[in-house]
């Protein structure tokens with residue numbers, strides 16, 4: 614399974630950043646053993662697609678409905694219309710700030726899949742939950758509630774992003790990453806059978822060029838979801854290079 618390395622630009626990026634996107638797209642061609650993508654603000658998707666060459670461009674959320682009276686929202690069909698081929702759903706920043714629940718994340722994932730998008734569903738525990746010894750319970754509960762009952766094809770990935778590692782420069786112990794990814798894998802196989810072995814499980818949270826090789830070497834870490842270090846080609850490329858070293 615090729616590693617999947619996805620940049621999440623969050624609420625960053627304006628027209629003057631298109632050159633950076635073009636540079637990332639150009640560099641990504643040099644790492645054919647890596648599947649890479651950038652999830653951008655909706656306002657940039659169409660223009661980014663014009664310059665992205667082979668680099669897939671995605672959104673960061675979508676509404677559960679294809680259209681309608683939902684002021685300020687963007688549907689999966691609109692992401693497709695803009696040129697996107699994937700989207701993130703259920704990011705912890707949305708679970709926290711927009712109070713998204715597992716059942717809404719599931720509905721968004723299904724809407725995105727119906728529209729033809731690949732989907733990355735995010736899960737992850739807070740520091741208080743980890744300190745209380747509840748990390749596995751919380752994350753497996755999110756997996757149970759946010760993922761569809763059945764899947765076919767390769768449209769789904771899961772991103773394990775410990776909330777306390779996002780944007781903090783802190784990453785978990787590798788043993789904890791191994792334990793969590795192994796538990797998510799077991800849940801996927803339990804739910805989907807052998808297809809569960811081909812669902813990628815990404816790690817996200819302060820991944821950068823210095824720690825990517827170590828994180829990507831952990832069993833069941835099939836790629837990364839990268840925030841801050843995806844905003845420039847100079848910071849993103851070393852992560853692509855680390856992923857390339859794992860080959861096909």
Ligand SMILES: O=C(CO)COP(=O)(O)O
Nearest residue numbers: 621779780818819840841
């Ligand atoms: O939230 C993340 C990706 O979705 C991770 O963000 P950072 O890489 O900035 O910690």
